[in-house]
Amino acid sequence: MTPPTVPPSGPQQPNAHQPSAAVQVLWAKSGQKSEGEGWLPVLHHLLDVGACAQAILEREPPSTRALLAADFGTDTDTALRWTCALSALHDLGKASPAFQHKAEGLARQVWQVLPWQDHSAATPHGTVTQVLLPGLLAEHGWTSAASQRVAARIAQAIGCHHGQRDTRDRVPDRGTGEEWKAVQNELLTLVLQAFGLQDAPPPPIQSWSGEAFMRLAGLTSFADWVGSSFVLEGEPDPLPFRDPAAYLEQKLIQARAELDRIGWTVRQPLAPELRTPDETFAYLPSFAARPLQTLLAELLNVPSDRPALVLVEAPMGEGKTEAALYAHLQLQRAAGHRGLYVALPTQATGNAMYGRLRTFLGHQVTAGGGEAVTVDLQLLHGGAAMQGTYQADLERTAQAAARPNTQAPARSAEEQRLFPLPNEQKLTDEAESVRAAEWFSHRKRALLSEYGVGTVDQALLGVLNVNHQFVRLWGMGNRVVVLDEVHAYDTYTTQLIHALCRWLRALNSSVVLMSATLPDQTRRDLLNAWGVTPDAPPCYPRLTVARLGDAAPISRHIPGPRRNVKLRLRPLDPEVATLAAQAVTLAAQGGTVAVIVNTVQRAQQVFVAVRKLLGDRFQSMYQGSRHPERIGVHLYHARYPADERLDREERTLRYLGKQPATYTRKGAVHTEDMRPERFILIATQVAEQSLDFDADVMISDLAPIDLLLQRAGRLHRHAANEGRRGAHCIPTLYVAGLADWPKAALDAHKWKYIYAPALLYRSWYALQGRDTVALPDDLDLLVQRVYDPLCPALEGLTDDQERTLRCADRELNSLRRTHITTGGQAHIGEPDTFLELPVQPSRGEPEGEPVQDDPAATAGEEADEPRLGTRLGDESLRIVPLHRYDTVYLDAKGRETAQVATLRRDNWDLARKIYARSLQISRHDVIAALKANPTVRGNEHRGWAAHPLLRDAEPLELVNGEILLGKTRLRLDLELGLVYERLE
Structure with a gap:
C-alpha cells in the first residue's frame, strides 16, 4: 500500500505563498480511506466549502446580505468575505491527530512531516475546530476580550456543522504541538488570503447574537453539504497552495453549477409587480x-x-x-x-x-x-x-x-x-x-x-x-x-x-x-x-x-358582509347504538350525514352498528361507489396503513368536497359530480381541521367549544349544494352528551383522556338552554366564556357538580402550569439567551406529528414519561402489518415478500411500498410486547434496519389477519383499520 505523494509545488509566482510540506499532506476526504486512493487535502475542502457559501449568498436577496453586515458590524462586502471565510474554516479541526489517524495510508504520509503519537481518542473534528479557532484568530488580530468572546461563539457556530455544538474548552487530542499549530495557522492564513482578509482587522463588534449564530451555523452546514458533493478527481490540484484566491475563483464556478443542479437559484419576489387580490386570484372561479x-x-x-x-x-x-x-x-x-x-x-x-x-x-x-x-x-x-x-x-x-x-x-x-x-x-x-x-x-x-x-x-x-x-x-x-x-x-x-x-x-x-x-x-x-x-x-x-x-x-x-349560519342545536344520548340509529334515520331522509367522534375505537363501533342497522341498504363507499337505492357509509380515521388512510381522505373529499370532483379510477382520470344522495361519514378529529368538506347534518361527540364549532363549520359549507340537502335544509348539529351533566359520559366513553374535563364541563354549560348557535356571531363569545383563565363559578349547578367542576378546574390549571414549564424547558431558549445556556445533548429527531388520533387507546394504563418532542404524548411506534405464510408478505394474498432482513438500501421502490403499509401506534402494552421481542430487521448494510425510510419501522406479523400480543389481539380489517381487542 503506497501512501499518496506530496503534490508538486510547481512554478512559483513572485509573491506566491511557499507551502509547507505539512499543509500539502493533511487530508480531508478520501474515496477509500484504507487504500488511500482518491483524496482531497484539508485546504482544498475548506476553500470548496467557502466557495459554496459565497455562491449561496450570491443568490440570496439583498436583505439577507444586509443582515450579515449587521451581524459583523461592517459593510456588506466585508461581511460576506468574513462569512464565507469562517464557513470555510469549519473543518480546520481535521488538521489534527484526532482526524488524521483515521486513514492508515494517508496517515503515513502525515507521519513523515509532523510529530505523531499513538492516538485512540475519537474527538469529533468539529469540536476540535471549536477549540482551535479562537486561539488562531488571536494571532490574526482578534486579541481583545470582545473579539475573543465573538471568536468563541463563531467557532461554535461553524464547528457544529455535524449537528451539535460543544462547549468543551479542552479535548483529548494527544500529539499536538508547535508543528501542528504552525500548519493550522498556515491553513487559516491561506483561507484568509483567498478571501482578501489577510490584513483585515477583526470585525468591530462587541458580541455575537443568537440569530447571528443561527445564520452562520445554518449556512455553514448547507455549504458543507454542497461542497462535500464535489467529485474526487485523482491527484489534488496544487493551485490552492500557491494561489488560494485563484483556486477559489475556479471553485466558485463549480459551486454555482452544483447549486444549479440541486435547484438553488436566485431568490427574488414571486410577483415583481404586485397585482390586486382580484387579479392575483383570478384563476379561482368567481x-x-x-x-x-x-x-x-x-x-x-x-x-x-x-x-x-x-x-x-x-x-x-x-x-x-x-x-x-x-x-x-x-x-x-x-x-x-x-x-x-x-x-x-x-x-x-x-x-x-x-x-x-x-x-x-x-x-x-x-x-x-x-x-x-x-x-x-x-x-x-x-x-x-x-x-x-x-x-x-x-x-x-x-x-x-x-x-x-x-x-x-x-x-x-x-x-x-x-x-x-x-x-x-x-x-x-x-x-x-x-x-x-x-x-x-x-x-x-x-x-x-x-x-x-x-x-x-x-x-x-x-x-x-x-x-x-x-x-x-x-x-x-x-x-x-x-x-x-x-x-x-x-x-x-x-x-x-x-x-x-x-x-x-x-x-x-x-x-x-x-x-x-x-x-x-x-x-x-x-x-x-x-x-x-x-x-x-x-x-x-x-x-x-x-x-x-x-x-x-x-x-x-373585519367588516362584513359575510356568510351567517344559524345552527339548530339538538342534544343526543352518547351511547353508540343511539348515534348509529340517529345517523341512519337522518341519512334515510336524504342528504349527507357527518358523525365525528372522539376516539378511533368509538368510530369503529359506530360504523359496525350502522352497517348492522342498514343491512341490505348498506353500501361501503370504500369498496364501492354510489348506489341509488342504498346508503353509502365511509369510515375515516388515522389507524389505517398510510396508503389506505390517504385513499380514505381522498374519498372523503371526493364525495363531500366541492363538485365536480376529479379523481382517478383504474388509472384513468375522471371529473364528475360525486356527491351522494344519501351518505354517512363516520370520522374522528382528523376530519375537523382544514378538510374542505360539506355535510348537510352533523352528529358530534361533546368536545371543547372551539373544536366543536370547528366541526360544525363543515355544515352547509358550500353554497352550491343548496337545494340538494334532502330533508336537512336547516343546518343541525346533534351533540352527544349535551342533554345531561356529562361526567358519566366522560368516564364511560373515555373522553376525559382526550380533552381536559374542565373544558368539556364548561363547554356543556355554555350550550345549555340554547336551541341555536349563530356563526360567526356567537363564536368568539362562547370561546372566551369557556376559556376564561379565571375559571368563574357557574350558576345553577348542584353541589356535586360544583365540586366536580372545581376539581377539574384545579387539574386543568395544574396541567397548564406544568405544560408551560415543560414547554419552556423543551426548546433551545430565547435568541438573547440561547448562547448563555448550557448545551444539552441532542434528543434525536422526535416524530411528533399526530399521525394517530386515539389517545384513549391506553386509557387507564400507567403512562410513561411524556416525550419532549414537538407535542407531548405517549411513546409511539411505527409498525408495518405483514402476512405470515411460508414467509412474510407485504400483501394478504402473498404476492410480494417484505424482505425484512434482505432489502437492499438502494431499493427505494419496494421501501416506499412497505412504508405505504405502515401506521403509527401508541398503545403501551402493544409497544412493550413488540420491543420485548423485536424482529431481526437486517443490519447496517441490508434489510429494513439499513434503509432510511424503514429503519424505525417494526414488522407486525399477522396470521389470518391477526396477532395476539399479551392480552391484546390486533386485527387488520379492510373497513375498520387496525382493531384492538382486550382479552380478560
Whole structure:
C-alpha cells in the first residue's frame, strides 16, 4: 500500500505563498480511506466549502446580505468575505491527530512531516475546530476580550456543522504541538488570503447574537453539504497552495453549477409587480376579494421594509388562506423575504394545502406572460412519501433534470430567474411551473427550499434540541412563515410556537398566524412573543398587524358582509347504538350525514352498528361507489396503513368536497359530480381541521367549544349544494352528551383522556338552554366564556357538580402550569439567551406529528414519561402489518415478500411500498410486547434496519389477519383499520 505523494509545488509566482510540506499532506476526504486512493487535502475542502457559501449568498436577496453586515458590524462586502471565510474554516479541526489517524495510508504520509503519537481518542473534528479557532484568530488580530468572546461563539457556530455544538474548552487530542499549530495557522492564513482578509482587522463588534449564530451555523452546514458533493478527481490540484484566491475563483464556478443542479437559484419576489387580490386570484372561479383580504392588503400597503406579525382571527369562509398568500406576496416584495412555508396541524391538512399552494404558485409565475420559469415546492411531513401529487412532482422534476440541455452556458446569478427548466421557452400549463427537487426532499434540507408546506412540527424542530436545528432555522429565516389553525395546539406546543415566533422575529422573518378564534390570553401571549404590547382587541372577527420594532400592534375589526349560519342545536344520548340509529334515520331522509367522534375505537363501533342497522341498504363507499337505492357509509380515521388512510381522505373529499370532483379510477382520470344522495361519514378529529368538506347534518361527540364549532363549520359549507340537502335544509348539529351533566359520559366513553374535563364541563354549560348557535356571531363569545383563565363559578349547578367542576378546574390549571414549564424547558431558549445556556445533548429527531388520533387507546394504563418532542404524548411506534405464510408478505394474498432482513438500501421502490403499509401506534402494552421481542430487521448494510425510510419501522406479523400480543389481539380489517381487542 503506497501512501499518496506530496503534490508538486510547481512554478512559483513572485509573491506566491511557499507551502509547507505539512499543509500539502493533511487530508480531508478520501474515496477509500484504507487504500488511500482518491483524496482531497484539508485546504482544498475548506476553500470548496467557502466557495459554496459565497455562491449561496450570491443568490440570496439583498436583505439577507444586509443582515450579515449587521451581524459583523461592517459593510456588506466585508461581511460576506468574513462569512464565507469562517464557513470555510469549519473543518480546520481535521488538521489534527484526532482526524488524521483515521486513514492508515494517508496517515503515513502525515507521519513523515509532523510529530505523531499513538492516538485512540475519537474527538469529533468539529469540536476540535471549536477549540482551535479562537486561539488562531488571536494571532490574526482578534486579541481583545470582545473579539475573543465573538471568536468563541463563531467557532461554535461553524464547528457544529455535524449537528451539535460543544462547549468543551479542552479535548483529548494527544500529539499536538508547535508543528501542528504552525500548519493550522498556515491553513487559516491561506483561507484568509483567498478571501482578501489577510490584513483585515477583526470585525468591530462587541458580541455575537443568537440569530447571528443561527445564520452562520445554518449556512455553514448547507455549504458543507454542497461542497462535500464535489467529485474526487485523482491527484489534488496544487493551485490552492500557491494561489488560494485563484483556486477559489475556479471553485466558485463549480459551486454555482452544483447549486444549479440541486435547484438553488436566485431568490427574488414571486410577483415583481404586485397585482390586486382580484387579479392575483383570478384563476379561482368567481373569486371576489373578501373584506379580510382587502383590509389586510391595505394594512400592509405602507412604505416599510420591516417584517411583520399578522394575526387573523376570523371564521370559516372568510378567505384566510388567500389572505395569507397575498400577504406573503406583499411582505416578500417589501421586506425582501426569500420564500414561504405554510405550517398546518396534521399531515392530512398539509396534503390538502399542498395542492392549493401548488396551484397558487403555478399561476403566479405564469401570470407575467408565460415565462419559462418554475419554483421549487416541498411537502414536509412524515408521510410525504405517500402523497401522490408530491411524488409525481419529484419524479417529473428528476426527469426534467436528466434531459440533456444543449442551450447556452449557465447564466450568472444576476441573469437567473426562478428555476429555469431546460429546453423550454414557454409554459402552457401552470402545473409544469412547480417542481420538487429531490435534493431538498430530505428532511433536514427541506426547509432550505424556497417554498414549502407541511406540518407545524417540521417548523418547531427548529427550536428543539435536535441535530441541525440551526439549518431549519436558517431555512425559515428572512422568510414568510404561516401557522394555520393555531387554536388547535395544547399549552405545551403553544410554548414552542411562542419560542418559534421569537426566533423568526430575530431572524427577520414575517409570521402570519391564523385561527377561527383564540382565547384572549392566547392572543396576548402571541403578541408578547412578537415583542409588542397587546392591545384591547376589537370586535370579532379581527385582524392584527405588528411591524418589527413597533411598540403596539394595529388591530381592526373585519367588516362584513359575510356568510351567517344559524345552527339548530339538538342534544343526543352518547351511547353508540343511539348515534348509529340517529345517523341512519337522518341519512334515510336524504342528504349527507357527518358523525365525528372522539376516539378511533368509538368510530369503529359506530360504523359496525350502522352497517348492522342498514343491512341490505348498506353500501361501503370504500369498496364501492354510489348506489341509488342504498346508503353509502365511509369510515375515516388515522389507524389505517398510510396508503389506505390517504385513499380514505381522498374519498372523503371526493364525495363531500366541492363538485365536480376529479379523481382517478383504474388509472384513468375522471371529473364528475360525486356527491351522494344519501351518505354517512363516520370520522374522528382528523376530519375537523382544514378538510374542505360539506355535510348537510352533523352528529358530534361533546368536545371543547372551539373544536366543536370547528366541526360544525363543515355544515352547509358550500353554497352550491343548496337545494340538494334532502330533508336537512336547516343546518343541525346533534351533540352527544349535551342533554345531561356529562361526567358519566366522560368516564364511560373515555373522553376525559382526550380533552381536559374542565373544558368539556364548561363547554356543556355554555350550550345549555340554547336551541341555536349563530356563526360567526356567537363564536368568539362562547370561546372566551369557556376559556376564561379565571375559571368563574357557574350558576345553577348542584353541589356535586360544583365540586366536580372545581376539581377539574384545579387539574386543568395544574396541567397548564406544568405544560408551560415543560414547554419552556423543551426548546433551545430565547435568541438573547440561547448562547448563555448550557448545551444539552441532542434528543434525536422526535416524530411528533399526530399521525394517530386515539389517545384513549391506553386509557387507564400507567403512562410513561411524556416525550419532549414537538407535542407531548405517549411513546409511539411505527409498525408495518405483514402476512405470515411460508414467509412474510407485504400483501394478504402473498404476492410480494417484505424482505425484512434482505432489502437492499438502494431499493427505494419496494421501501416506499412497505412504508405505504405502515401506521403509527401508541398503545403501551402493544409497544412493550413488540420491543420485548423485536424482529431481526437486517443490519447496517441490508434489510429494513439499513434503509432510511424503514429503519424505525417494526414488522407486525399477522396470521389470518391477526396477532395476539399479551392480552391484546390486533386485527387488520379492510373497513375498520387496525382493531384492538382486550382479552380478560
